[in-house]
Amino acid sequence: MFNNIHALIDSFEQQKYIAxxxxxxxxxxxxxxxxxxxxxxxxxxxxxxxANVLSKVLxxxxxxxxxxxxxxxxxxxxxxxxxKQLLSIKIQEQSEKSDEEKEExxxxxxxxLKRPLLxxxxxxxxxxxxxxxxxxxADEEFEAFLLExxxxxxxxxxxxxxxxxSHRPWVILTSNRTRELGDALKRRCLYHWVNFPSLxxxxxxxxxxxxxxxxxxxxxxxxxxxxxxxxxxxxxxxxAESLDWxxxxxxxxxxxxxxxxxxxxxGCLLKSVxxxxxxxxxxxxxxxxxxxx
Amino acid sequence: MRFARFNGxxxxxxxxxxxxxxxxxxxxxxxxxxxxxxxxxxxCEPDEGELFDQLYEQFWGNERGQLSGTTTYQNxxxxxxxxxxxxxxxxxxxxxxxxxxxxxRNVSGANETERIRKTDFSKLNAxxxxxxxxxxxxxxxxxxxxxxxKMKNSTKQGRVDLRQTIRNSLSHGGDPIELHRRKQVPKxxxxxxxxxxxxxxxxxxxxxxxxxWSLRAHFETVEAFIFSTSLIRITDYLDAKDLEWTLTVLxxxxxxxxxxxxxxxxxxxxxxxxxxxxxxxxxTTIILSDGxxxxxxxxxxxxxxxxxxxxxxLIWLNPLKxxxxxxxxxxxxxxxxxxxxxxQSAHNLNSLLELERYLEEV
Numbered sequence: 001m002f003n004n005i006h007a008l009i010d011s012f013e014q015q016k017y018i019a020x021x022x023x024x025x026x027x028x029x030x031x032x033x034x035x036x037x038x039x040x041x042x043x044x045x046x047x048x049x050x051a052n053v054l055s056k057v058l059x060x061x062x063x064x065x066x067x068x069x070x071x072x073x074x075x076x077x078x079x080x081x082x083x084k085q086l087l088s089i090k091i092q093e094q095s096e097k098s099d100e101e102k103e104e105x106x107x108x109x110x111x112x113l114k115r116p117l118l119x120x121x122x123x124x125x126x127x128x129x130x131x132x133x134x135x136x137x138a139d140e141e142f143e144a145f146l147l148e149x150x151x152x153x154x155x156x157x158x159x160x161x162x163x164x165x166s167h168r169p170w171v172i173l174t175s176n177r178t179r180e181l182g183d184a185l186k187r188r189c190l191y192h193w194v195n196f197p198s199l200x201x202x203x204x205x206x207x208x209x210x211x212x213x214x215x216x217x218x219x220x221x222x223x224x225x226x227x228x229x230x231x232x233x234x235x236x237x238x239x240a241e242s243l244d245w246x247x248x249x250x251x252x253x254x255x256x257x258x259x260x261x262x263x264x265x266x267g268c269l270l271k272s273v274x275x276x277x278x279x280x281x282x283x284x285x286x287x288x289x290x291x292x293x
Numbered sequence: 294m295r296f297a298r299f300n301g302x303x304x305x306x307x308x309x310x311x312x313x314x315x316x317x318x319x320x321x322x323x324x325x326x327x328x329x330x331x332x333x334x335x336x337c338e339p340d341e342g343e344l345f346d347q348l349y350e351q352f353w354g355n356e357r358g359q360l361s362g363t364t365t366y367q368n369x370x371x372x373x374x375x376x377x378x379x380x381x382x383x384x385x386x387x388x389x390x391x392x393x394x395x396x397x398r399n400v401s402g403a404n405e406t407e408r409i410r411k412t413d414f415s416k417l418n419a420x421x422x423x424x425x426x427x428x429x430x431x432x433x434x435x436x437x438x439x440x441x442x443k444m445k446n447s448t449k450q451g452r453v454d455l456r457q458t459i460r461n462s463l464s465h466g467g468d469p470i471e472l473h474r475r476k477q478v479p480k481x482x483x484x485x486x487x488x489x490x491x492x493x494x495x496x497x498x499x500x501x502x503x504x505x506w507s508l509r510a511h512f513e514t515v516e517a518f519i520f521s522t523s524l525i526r527i528t529d530y531l532d533a534k535d536l537e538w539t540l541t542v543l544x545x546x547x548x549x550x551x552x553x554x555x556x557x558x559x560x561x562x563x564x565x566x567x568x569x570x571x572x573x574x575x576x577t578t579i580i581l582s583d584g585x586x587x588x589x590x591x592x593x594x595x596x597x598x599x600x601x602x603x604x605x606x607l608i609w610l611n612p613l614k615x616x617x618x619x620x621x622x623x624x625x626x627x628x629x630x631x632x633x634x635x636x637q638s639a640h641n642l643n644s645l646l647e648l649e650r651y652l653e654e655v
Contacts (some may be wrong), residue, residue, distance in 0.1 A: 004319065005326055025320070032318040033311055040339070069575070086470050104424035138574070178573040186337035187303070193339045232565075 006033045016208045017053040036171035041194030044238010047174040051131035061128040065116040067138035079113045107159040120169040127167035136175040220257045223291040234272045244268045261285045409643040433507035483514045488583030491521035491554035497612040516571040520559035557592030572603040579608045586625025594628040601632045608635040615640025
């Protein structure tokens with residue numbers, strides 16, 4: 001796989017993801033120890049993207065489980081395809097088979113609908129990347145269930161028996177901290193808090209994605225974004241937003257930042273009416289002088 | 294590792310083992326990388342990350358100074374005692390029997406328990422309040438048990454609905470090809486309580502806090518805050534088994550107890566610091582306050598509207614509403630009214646117990 005951390009960081013960079021040494025170290029450790037990684041941080045700092053890129057770097061499947069309140073264990077592991085089972089019983093009614101044979105057939109794997117977690121465990125070729133996104137949105141029960149799965153990597157299906165993971169998936173959990181996660185879960189994971197990037201790093205990220213953009217424009221843009229992050233806003237712009245904005249500015253054909261351009265494209269960056277009004281009332285010209293200072 | 298453990302990081306045998314494994318996998322060669330690796334193993338929170346950095350410096354670096362950090366376990370000395378607040382909290386700051394008290398005593402045709410349930414908290418004398426306390430605790434516990442039971446029942450939905458399944462199967466010649474299920478009701482509900490502990494609420498806050506405490510004992514997800522001139526999260530303190538202990542700690546913690554009220558400002562703090570965390574999902578917010586605000590009513594309305602948008606139901610319990618002839622005309626309360634789903638009184642036991650009606654629908 002990777003001999004050292006820099007090799008890992010380099011291959012991330014080839015996929016346009018700028019990982020710092022700390023994140024690189026943690027991912028390297030994950031591959032060495034086989035432990036899940038828990039990434040916490042503000043929305044839009046690129047937590048989910050880590051899993052995306054990791055799957056590309058390792059050239060393996062990405063299985064994604066988006067958590068939400070009320071998510072139950074069944075919809076994440078497996079369900080039986082009732083309709084198909086019943087139709088199959090209907091078809092078999094005419095056959096010569098004994099009742100036992102018919103019954104055995106009904107709970108065969110062809111009637112099993114695999115949901116993300118079972119899929120991740122039964123992947124046959126190589127370990128997939130399992131992304132459990134926004135785990136803080138799921139209920140405590142689900143979190144508790146994950147504990148078992150993440151330590152034993154097996155799932156029991158009453159009708160079929162226990163399914164043991166053929167390959168341990170690489171697990172990445174993300175959380176926006178809308179709820180405090182249990183200590184037990186945290187202790188099973190390598191923990192990393194993802195910060196907003198520095199000016200240089202954010203510029204590098206945008207240049208990786210949009211190599212045609214003028215350096216001076218990128219610089220002023222990122223400065224403004226970073227300034228906005230220090231202000232009191234309902235939703236601070238993340239990296240995804242600054243990328244959106246950069247694309248928006250390019251699409252609108254702006255070669256430099258000016259008042260009119262910012263006003264037109266502010267919706268790419270700020271995602272709340274209050275924030276937009278707040279920025280407009282402060283005065284965009286004021287903003288521009290602020291970042292020049 | 295022992296060093297980290299003794300200084301407050303949660304480092305167990307498992308972590309030690311993994312640290313050795315990590316070192317073995319080549320991390321030792323680079324000091325920074327080794328440090329990052331250990332950090333991810335030993336820390337579970339951003340705060341712990343900071344502590345780790347300090348510890349690491351201290352252990353491996355040249356500095357051998359004392360820890361300068363503001364680690365949480367040293368905060369105890371910061372707690373300021375405030376005598377009047379503690380007295381109120383411990384239940385000794387009661388009113389002497391007076392005319393109004395006598396008036397309350399003479400509710401005709403009711404037995405002792407009934408009478409106490411109907412008596413305004415502010416009109417209690419010392420003997421009565423003792424009785425009320427016992428009664429309240431008992432009733433609150435019954436109430437929260439009932440609510441819990443109802444909530445449990447509601448989670449059982451989502452099972453197969455046989456009747457409907459058979460009906461649906463008619464079109465398939467009587468074979469139940471499609472199973473009809475009852476609608477799944479989301480189970481977990483959050484209860485968020487904001488209690489006003491300003492001076493004007495002195496007579497009430499003591500009982501209301503007990504009320505919150507008993508709810509907390511039976512609900513899993515109750516978040517509680519107290520506010521007057523500033524806002525304090527008290528959820529963690531409600532956890533203790535012993536109510537008296539909780540009350541003592543709280544009265545020490547709240548150094549702005551019994552002071553003025555700036556509801557708008559406190560709600561802003563709530564929105565900025567906690568709303569995202571505690572109001573996620575389906576939540577019910579209860580505000581216990583008399584609405585006597587010294588801040589700007591517009592602020593209160595704006596902040597309340599923000600809470601309203603994040604919560605499923607917004608309940609305001611106002612002890613003054615129990616008074617005859619009370620109208621919510623103070624500036625603060627009038628500004629708040631349009632945002633509320635439920636506006637109720639909270640001046641005696643009965644009115645608090647009525648809350649059950651709203652909580653069970655939660």
